[in-house]
Amino acid sequence: MAGHGEQMAGRPVVYLVGAGPGDPELLTLRAARLIAQADWLIHDALIEPAVLELAVRAKRIAAGKRAGRPSARQQEINRQMIVAARSGGVVVRLKGGDPLIFARAREEIDALVAAGIEPVIVPGITAAQAAYAALGEPMTERGDRRSVVLATPQVQQGAVADTEWARPVINAQGGALYMAASVVPRVRATLLALGLSAATPVAWVADASRAGQTAIRSRLGELRAPEGLPSGAPVILLVGLARTGAAPGVAVRVPPLSARQQAADDEQQAQRIERRAEHDA
Missing domain, CATH: 3.30.950.10 (Tetrapyrrole methylase, C-terminal domain)
Structure with missing residues (x-):
């Protein structure tokens, strides 16, 4: 398996990365690291803005599909991945949820392999x-x-x-x-x-x-x-x-x-402060 940002046996690599269901806290560590390292970020339409903001150095290319709306054709998405990979740098194809679940991954994997590019899958949490x-x-x-x-x-x-x-x-x-x-x-x-x-x-x-x-x-x-x-x-x-x-x-x-956990943490903190105040009194 290729390392982060590495080429595999001299071949260019495209990372098919799962962005998870939306909450940036549900990104895997590897996904967050690759997004931050990306030189090219080809992303779906429903990716949370806070996730896209992690791509501090990448050229972002919107490639999402939305029902009933103008969308990028799959052939064009495939072409964009291939052009980016041949241009050099870390290429991330960022897909909502998990990249292998209802995400047309087979078409993208086959297009990359046919072009001599190594697809590397980074799983994500599905919807x-x-x-x-x-x-x-x-x-x-x-x-x-x-x-x-x-x-x-x-x-x-x-x-x-x-x-x-x-x-x-x-x-x-x-x-x-x-x-x-x-x-x-x-x-x-x-x-x-x-x-x-x-x-x-x-x-x-x-x-x-x-x-x-x-x-x-x-x-x-x-x-x-x-x-x-x-x-x-x-x-x-x-x-x-x-x-x-x-x-x-x-x-x-x-x-x-994450919001429920924060509320629980706040409640525990309030209880600790209350107990400390009672003890000091």
Whole structure:
């Protein structure tokens, strides 16, 4: 494996780096180090500004894709990576979440290899992990939930919609669905038709791990497109949750883990000061 900023056997390197779900504190140490060392940073659209600010020396190239909006074509992204790698320096292709999960990594890896460039993968925390964490829900449970399903109902342009994505969700009695917000009627109808109960708890989680993360809980039979969320917020659908939580259909702000930890730390500090004051008195 190539070291940070090194070439591998004389070949240029491109680092495919996971930026995590949003909160800069959830970056891996290696990801943060590579971003800071980058001479070229080719990044997705939804990368948190605070993460981009770590790239203090890099030429930044926005290469993200957004549904329904003008976006860079994959071939152009591939070309940008190759041009940057051949120009020298540390090249980071920064992708939201984990670079290997619903991120078209195969196309980028194949393009780099064909161009004689070594792809080096730096994993990141994916949105599903942050979404489950936001709700305080384990992704697996002893004796109950023994598999983790990450799926998407989306198909590539020109392909016919199918139900193959849903079968693992049915078998596991739940999972995390990426890019589901634009096809809610099909998601609901498919899962119900394949036997998942209409009473199955579900939740939309938007901006997972970010300061404005929000959850909307309901039941599968009542599932509808998320409303009342910030425009353009990344959203993921969790199916088969153990708890129903807040009132169905109501968008509820969920403080991110870092904010909750800070609040807990502040509370402990206040208690220590209070005890010290009582002792001194």
